[in-house]
Amino acid sequence: MNPSAPLSFEPPRGMRDFYPEDMLWRNRVFDAWRQAAVAFGFQPYDACVVESLELLQRKSGEEVSEQIYHFEDKSGRHLALRPEMTPTLARMVAARHGQLTFPLKWFTLAQCFRYERMTRGRKREHYQWNLDIIGEESVSAEIEILAAAAAGLRAMGLPDAAYRIRVNNRALLAELLAKSGIDAAYHPAVFLALDKRGKISDDEIAALLKAEGLDSDAVAKAFELLAVQTLDQAAALAGADSPALAALRELFSLAEVYGIADRLVFDISVIRGLAYYTGIVFEAFDTERKFRAIFGGGRYDSLLTMIGGAPTPAVGLGFGDVVVVEVLKDLLGEAAAAEKRGVIVGYMFPEQREAATRLARTLREAGETVDLQLGRQKPKQFFSRASASTAADAVFIGPDDVARGTAKRKNLATREETEIPLN
Ligand code: HAM
Secondary structure, eight states: OOTTSOOOOSOSTTOOOOOHHHHHHHHHHHHHHHHHHHHTTOEEOOOOSEEEHHHHHTTOSSHHHHTOEEEEOTTOOEEEEOSOSHHHHHHHHHHTTTTOOSSEEEEEEEEEEOOOOOBTTBOSEEEEEEEEEESOOSTHHHHHHHHHHHHHHHHTTOOGGGEEEEEEEHHHHHHHHHHTTOOGGGHHHHHHHHTTBTTBOHHHHHHHHHHTTOOHHHHHHHHHHTTOOSHHHHHHHHOTTOHHHHHHHHHHHHHHHHTOGGGEEEOTTOOOSOTTOOSEEEEEEETTOOSSOSEEEEEOTTHHHHTTOOOOOEEEEEEEHHHHHHHHHHHHOGGGGOOOOSEEEEESSGGGHHHHHHHHHHHHHTTOOEEEOSSOOOHHHHHHHHHHSSOSEEEEEOHHHHHHTEEEEEETTTOOEEEEEOO
16 A cells, blocks of 8 residues: 555445435435335335344355455454345344234335446445335235335336336246256256346356256256246146246236236246245346346245244345436436426625525525525626526525515526515
8 A cells, every 4th residue: 555646536346426416316216215115005124234244144055145245343243234135124023023013014225235247237336125025925915016116116207118027936937847857956056047047158057057966858948948938838837726827817917906017027037046035026127128127026935934033924126226227317318317496596796695695594494495605606607507506496686686675586497587575
């Protein structure tokens, strides 16, 4: 380290700074998340971003646990920045299992850290909206979560036609793999390998499957399943009495009632990379498939028992702030988040400072957003600053206005003026 070398003004690689123009987008997304969660009756919870490494590694063997930022504190504790919220949620629920009334509907906006390879839509830090329903076995939980997510997307201004939620059921894949003679012991590895489709070549996936102990015939059968396109095709293989198919059909019929059926599609290739999912899984993408997943989630009925808690069914989703902002900017334009509101107040000479300040005070007390200029300005200077600002209206006070006891409030977009009293 050279103490006299200039410091970089960049944040650490993969981390973000949020300047005011970035905060406009972030707030738009956060506001929509909160609004939708509250509208659907989810209760907020939170926890510290530092979590015990052991808890996070209990679900080891998957990509996320290789990406954990971990450290040892001064007392030798092994700690980590959470890569996701779900283990923490499971821990919190397990800790109070006796006192809680199920099903729980909880939400949080959690900052998460993953040491990822940096690609478009992937940062090393992101905020993630988590919606989880704990203690409900039926697909009523899945559909409630998906409808809340759809409401969140609508609240941030994404048109319904701009995205699709792709749904599958790991239990259906398990049934189909079993019918193909692939033993249940291999299923978790098959899921994780098949989930890599599109990210690595099919040959590499085949090699992964063979390394797990599948023979060439079983590997071919696993790939064949991915050719299934419709629920009817799946039914032809799984049998009409398949419980996993019944769950999917029920989900699609509830989607009609919730009014989101136009956005839901069955896609057998949606498997998800996390090991703990046991049933229905889903991922949302922009319709044109230009970007990575907007959100993902599913049913994880065994996670609570995996960490030592009581058996409890659960469904949830994680919805990051990175991809959705890319999708929104692409569709609506970079400037779309800039909303003009409130009033900017300026004055010409020091003698008008008092009148300007009193006006700002009156307007602020009435609940308006007021950007009072902190020094005198020439009219030209003031109005050019005003039009670049986030204010909708402008009031510029000169000596004549004070003498008259009124000033003009100008709408910066329409240039319309209204006379307002100064005292
Ligand atoms: P996940 O698929 O790993 O699931 O992440 C969910 C979402 O978080 C992704 O679809 C994406 O929007 C965002 N995301 C994840 N990693 C990054 C990253 N490096 N940069 C930017 N955005 C990212 C989970 O985390 C599960 N815990 C979700 C869940 C909740 N399942 C049940 N409950």
